[in-house]
Amino acid sequence: MVYERLLRPLLFGCSPAAAHDLGLGALGILDTAPMVRAIEMTLSDVPQRPVECMGLRFRHPVGLAGGFDKNARVPSALLALGFSFLELGTVTALPQAANPAPNIFRLPADRALINRLGFPNEGARVVAARIGARRASRPFSAPVGTSIGKSRAVPVDDESRVLADYTDSLRAVLPVSDFVVVNVSSPNTANLRALQSADTAERLLRVLQAAAVDAGFPRMPLLLKVAPDLTDEGFDALLDVVRRVGLTGIIAANTTVKRDGLKTDAGKVTALGAGGLSGPPVRERALAMVSRARQALGSSATIVGVGGIEEASHARAYLDAGANLVQLYTGFIYGGPLVARTIAAGL
Numbered sequence: 001m002v003y004e005r006l007l008r009p010l011l012f013g014c015s016p017a018a019a020h021d022l023g024l025g026a027l028g029i030l031d032t033a034p035m036v037r038a039i040e041m042t043l044s045d046v047p048q049r050p051v052e053c054m055g056l057r058f059r060h061p062v063g064l065a066g067g068f069d070k071n072a073r074v075p076s077a078l079l080a081l082g083f084s085f086l087e088l089g090t091v092t093a094l095p096q097a098a099n100p101a102p103n104i105f106r107l108p109a110d111r112a113l114i115n116r117l118g119f120p121n122e123g124a125r126v127v128a129a130r131i132g133a134r135r136a137s138r139p140f141s142a143p144v145g146t147s148i149g150k151s152r153a154v155p156v157d158d159e160s161r162v163l164a165d166y167t168d169s170l171r172a173v174l175p176v177s178d179f180v181v182v183n184v185s186s187p188n189t190a191n192l193r194a195l196q197s198a199d200t201a202e203r204l205l206r207v208l209q210a211a212a213v214d215a216g217f218p219r220m221p222l223l224l225k226v227a228p229d230l231t232d233e234g235f236d237a238l239l240d241v242v243r244r245v246g247l248t249g250i251i252a253a254n255t256t257v258k259r260d261g262l263k264t265d266a267g268k269v270t271a272l273g274a275g276g277l278s279g280p281p282v283r284e285r286a287l288a289m290v291s292r293a294r295q296a297l298g299s300s301a302t303i304v305g306v307g308g309i310e311e312a313s314h315a316r317a318y319l320d321a322g323a324n325l326v327q328l329y330t331g332f333i334y335g336g337p338l339v340a341r342t343i344a345a346g347l
């Protein structure tokens with residue numbers, strides 16, 4: 001209530017990029033041991049709905065999606081607010097800046113966002129060192145994974161460089177991650193989604209699995225994050241790959257390049273330009289993908305549902321469709337800092 005009546009109007013009075021910086025700044029103040037203890041004492045009634053999957057324990061199923069804390073700046077504050085796990089990143093082997101601004105937009109009538117950030121991050125090594133230092137000074141209270149993507153400077157059609165680039169990132173994050181997400185589904189890195197074609201995805205995943213074994217992390221859970229814009233046939237082919245290579249599981253779904261069924265004026269939406277749409281417009285497709293994945297992969301795979309989750313009924317729909325865990329990003333922007341707790345408590 002306080003968020004929706006007071007803080008959100010203030011934040012939404014700023015550009016989305018400035019609001020994100022303000023939010024991260026505020027979380028940065030909370031991200032110290034005494035502040036985290038104070039939050040934990042104030043919010044002591046942590047919702048308990050335990051989940052076990054991919055060899056990890058979660059106190060409830062509601063986590064933070066990739067892209068919010070790309071540089072691992074505020075993980076302890078995010079966990080203290082009530083997320084049961086975090087996906088940090090996406091990081092790339094080479095540090096890189098965002099695409100030219102403006103690169104993120106609100107669609108309040110749809111409670112949605114469009115972004116074309118393009119993986120701005122400080123680079124896998126720097127971010128991994130930050131996570132490692134954090135873990136060394138005070139262990140995280142819940143599982144924390146890292147998402148890896150392709151560096152912009154590496155062309156998608158140079159497959160050996162692409163594999164080497166992902167492998168570099170993987171090696172950096174392995175020692176500091178409870179799970180690793182292989183992101184081949186952002187619409188904001190040119191042609192990245194070509195890596196979702198079955199043959200290429202299979203080569204990439206086999207190389208990464210071998211690299212994890214070589215680096216001494218044979219049991220590191222690896223999840224593939226997919227786009228909602230895959231056709232059913234394309235998705236089935238990818239699920240076949242996941243099964244064949246014995247990957248831990250998948251995350252469905254990333255943002256969409258489609259603009260169907262929006263309440264926001266179509267002319268305004270077109271004027272915003274390219275980017276990935278997130279929030280409620282993604283939910284129906286992501287839910288269908290979760291159910292399709294569960295049918296194809298059986299009960300042992302881990303399936304994480306993400307897209308348009310704003311309240312407990314949405315999370316429950318994903319769990320009923322076969323997800324082990326759910327995540328949100330846009331719902332955090334519109335629903336405020338305690339949204340994960342509220343959703344978990346309502347499950």
Ligand SMILES: Cc1cc2nc3c(=O)[nH]c(=O)nc-3n(C[C@H](O)[C@H](O)[C@H](O)COP(=O)(O)O)c2cc1C
Pocket residue numbers: 065066067068070089090104113115117119147183186225253254255277278279280282306307308309327328329330331
């Ligand atoms: C501003 C923004 C940045 C994002 N960055 C990433 C990213 O770096 N890596 C990633 O895997 N997903 C990224 N996503 C996608 C989200 O993780 C999520 O898959 C998608 O937004 C759908 O969930 P939501 O409706 O709860 O936001 C981003 C989403 C937004 C809105």
